[in-house]
Amino acid sequence: MFYDRAKIYVKGGDGGNGVVSFRREKYVPEGGPNGGDGGHGGNVIFQVDSGLRTLVDFRYSKHYKADRGQHGQGKNMHGRGAKDMVVNVPPGTVIKDEETGQVMGDLVESGQSMVVAQGGRGGRGNARFVSSKNRVPTFAEKGEPGEERQLILELKLLADVGLIGFPNVGKSTMISRISAAKPKIADYPFTTLVPNLGVVRLDEGRSFVVADIPGLVEGAHEGTGLGHRFLRHVERTRLLLHVLDGAQTEGRDIIEDYQIINRELAHYNEALSRRHQIVVVNKMDIPGSEENIHRLKDCLEPDIPIVAVSAVTGDGIDKLLLLTAELLEKIEAEPMETLETEEVRIVEGPTGQRFTIDFIDGVWVVGGNEIEKHLAMTDFNNEDSVKRLQHIMRVMGVEGALRKKGAASGEEVRIKDIEFEFMD
CATH class of the missing domain: 3.30.300.350 (GTP-binding protein OBG, C-terminal domain)
Known part of the structure; x- marks a missing residue:
């Protein structure tokens, strides 16, 4: 099962307590305070592991708590700081604070990391509080509690190419033909309930990753079908292959299908409406497809590439892959898409208000x-x-x-x- 959303609890380690201690040695009267400080609590750190593909591990382990720092000791011996807890996440993980809705981070590159829960500071021992007014302090600080919060993790797949289109237009058949991916294929809507990733290898040194994005229907940007669950995966792709049913086997019109899907992308994120696209007219092995593709060409701008294929027979697939590879090479490497600004709600207290x-x-x-x-x-x-x-x-x-x-x-x-x- 593909897991692309999880809710977890994280807590940084508490700081170790400072200690109250006095030097007590023979022939050393009034030796003075020598209580050591507590150690710093461990941080909880998320780090990208390129070998991970889903958030399934967070289904079984929902609590992550770092160790606390060691307590201070007498003779000015400070406690040892705790080790950080490093939690691996797949590339493309977005981290949100559940309470505030604030986006804390967007981890996309292998090895990238961020602290999601800070460990507490160690408490100061009584030796730290010596002053001209208090030569013999009899108190010490307890360790500072570590940060704790509930997090929402969302995964946006990292792929070069995204296959989009209505259900049953042949996206799954296509990805199974061009890569080693083995998706479930059947003749009914919403066969694909999870995104499928496939690696396409053309020749030595030329390859790209394709994601089959399910769940796009009219109203997807409002959550219809599987809309909200999978539309976010489209944001990561550099190129979209817009797959259409050339034979109109589902009774829908090919031109309306094209317009509806593009409208849904624009409603969800305006930047997606400007994403590079190749229009792929599938099911060309079925009679009637030639007439429909001509109608489509008359409606589209002349600079939009259109490729006719049959995912079942393989006709046109090689031409599509070569065009995809060439276009990917031309597309300038752009920064990873960040979350829409309307999702980010940073909660801040009034400036200067301490309590x-x-x-x-x-x-x-x-x-x-x-x-x-x-x-x-x-x-x-x-x-x-x-x-x-x-x-x-x-x-x-x-x-x-x-x-x-x-x-x-x-x-x-x-x-x-x-x-x-x-x-x-």
Whole structure:
């Protein structure tokens, strides 16, 4: 089964905790703090493996969590950073954040990689907090939690040539004749439910990859048939072979078929309407095809190449392959097609806003990445560590902001799962 979409969970490794430690040696009075820092948590990294073709591995493994960093130790010994978790993905993988809809990356080249979940910073040991006012700090930071998110992975096939056209026009028969691909072939619509890839070899050093793109019917750009599921694969191709039924065996008109498919491509992505095309009129072994191809030629621009073939008998196939190879050589190598801008929704907070305050059900709720990070790195079993958090909140302006919004002494303040009592 071909899998071209997956939903997974990723989490960077937590940072190791810093440690509270003091130098304790004979004849060394008041040796001072020597607690080491925690190690950095591992990142989750996606890397392109050109040997992969589908996202099937993500059907069986949906959770990816990197290791946490090692905790710090006494004698100023820092914890070891964790190794990154490298996850292989096929070329053509688009990575989206499920919550925001933001496109995080588009991996197309072999070996290309990106960090999808950052590991947490290691907590600082008490030796880091020595100052002129506090010569003997009795607290340390906990490790910063690693990033975590739900991801949507979408695969857009990487192929030089895409076969497009209505169901039952003979695309699968054609790809089985020109390559070693063995697609399912039968005389009913939507026989092909998955894209088929085939490598066409003409002679030494001349070859190209062809993708049979199923599911294109009228309304495909709105999801009709298998439309949305497979239209994205067309975006990667450099050349389109638009296959038409010259014999009109399905009762449709050849000219209308040509117009409808091109209209669907333009509706889905305007750039596809400008993609290079070769019009392939198939089923020329069936009577009546000659008349239809003449009608088609009269309607098309003279610079649009038209090739008559029979995928069943093989007539015209060699001419089509040579023309395809020649046109591919002429087409200037273009950058990989990126996702449409309307799909990208980057969510950003107001500039300069370090935290938010809301009054919900009688509770003052404080939020924001910065304050939540400090919260996660605080050891609430250590009184000095809690006092440091209070100092940080005061410096950030949280206390003053609560006061301005009307918070009174004794009222409840919540940051994530931790509750405080506001003291004015």
